[in-house]
Amino acid sequence: MPRLLSILAVLAALALPVQAQDRLSIVATTGMIADAARIVGGDLVEVQVLMGPGVDPHAYRQTRSDIVATARADLVLWHGLYLEAQMEEFLLELAESNTVIPVAESLPRALLLGSENYADRFDPHVWMDPMLWAQAISAVETILIDRLPDHAATLQANAAALAGQAEALQSYAQEVLGSVPEDTRVLLTAHDAFRYLGRAYGFEVIGIQGISTESEAGLQRIGALVDLLVERRIAAVFVESSVSDRNIRALIEGAAAQGHTVTIGGELYSDAMGPDGTYEGTWIGMIDHNVTTIARALGGTAPRAGMQGLLAVVN
Numbered sequence: 001m002p003r004l005l006s007i008l009a010v011l012a013a014l015a016l017p018v019q020a021q022d023r024l025s026i027v028a029t030t031g032m033i034a035d036a037a038r039i040v041g042g043d044l045v046e047v048q049v050l051m052g053p054g055v056d057p058h059a060y061r062q063t064r065s066d067i068v069a070t071a072r073a074d075l076v077l078w079h080g081l082y083l084e085a086q087m088e089e090f091l092l093e094l095a096e097s098n099t100v101i102p103v104a105e106s107l108p109r110a111l112l113l114g115s116e117n118y119a120d121r122f123d124p125h126v127w128m129d130p131m132l133w134a135q136a137i138s139a140v141e142t143i144l145i146d147r148l149p150d151h152a153a154t155l156q157a158n159a160a161a162l163a164g165q166a167e168a169l170q171s172y173a174q175e176v177l178g179s180v181p182e183d184t185r186v187l188l189t190a191h192d193a194f195r196y197l198g199r200a201y202g203f204e205v206i207g208i209q210g211i212s213t214e215s216e217a218g219l220q221r222i223g224a225l226v227d228l229l230v231e232r233r234i235a236a237v238f239v240e241s242s243v244s245d246r247n248i249r250a251l252i253e254g255a256a257a258q259g260h261t262v263t264i265g266g267e268l269y270s271d272a273m274g275p276d277g278t279y280e281g282t283w284i285g286m287i288d289h290n291v292t293t294i295a296r297a298l299g300g301t302a303p304r305a306g307m308q309g310l311l312a313v314v315n
Helices: 004-014 031-044 064-072 088-094 130-147 149-178 195-201 219-232 246-257 283-297
Strands: 024-028 045-049 075-078 100-102 186-191 204-209 236-240 263-268
Touching (some): 024 064, 031 149, 075 088, 130 195, 149 195, 195 204, 195 283, 236 246, 236 283, 246 263, 263 283
Parallel strands (some): 024 045, 075 100, 186 204, 186 236
16 A cells, blocks of 8 residues: 555645645544534634534545545544544554544543554543543644634633533533433433533443444344343434444334334434534534433433524424
8 A cells, every 4th residue: 555645745736835824724524523622713713624513433434535635635524532443544544644633632631532443442422522622622722722812812802611511511401411311311312422421421332333333233243132122121222423223123023023122212423423514514503403402302301492593493
């Protein structure tokens, strides 16, 4: 396999020339990081995201246009913690010739959950806990101030405003998820992306697949979870916007065969945010949607339109 740096040089040379601009050009791998960079950077940055709505970052591989975009960017922000598993080699090599920073790698290891699938790795889904993600936002702030020191005051103000929204979201999540009866605080989803949410709000979290969607669920796993649904009388399970619902529907059919009815409590945003240009297409809206959907489906009390009255549809 040819070295990626030589490929970068060729593709960048073939690309159309970049128009001179005052804004810092940033490429972010995930929507969550792009959202933080756009809000903190404001008019000082131009942000491009590689993985849009519905894209699974665990399985995503860089395209030709991604290689060109990252080679030409002033700054590349990626998540790290092995979220972008198929891109990690490319990103690490890109770092030899460009400013490429894994934002979540800055989080204290004591606050991270271990990975059951990969030794010496951590669960990367840290954006599910607002207070933990607030520390990642702070890391983005530090990175941008380092690149744009003359605009430190503006960047700090933008970051403080977003941190305030994160605190409000934390309070809202505590309230609505706290209204779910304790015996129904079981969150069963397509893959194990919600452990930080479970830790923050006292929910048992069960994923059909592991932390990475690359781990397939076998028939034995499906059968065991069907038995669990029936034995514990779990009434609702959840699909995810970036993961196939095939396994979830297999669980529902298996439970029905044993005389137990299970419904889909709603679609959650796990590894990708909602549609571009929508409230759910922001990190705040993504988590608002998730906690509101979970609370309402599992017997809690939450406003249909969420924390700010901006959610499009909540079951």
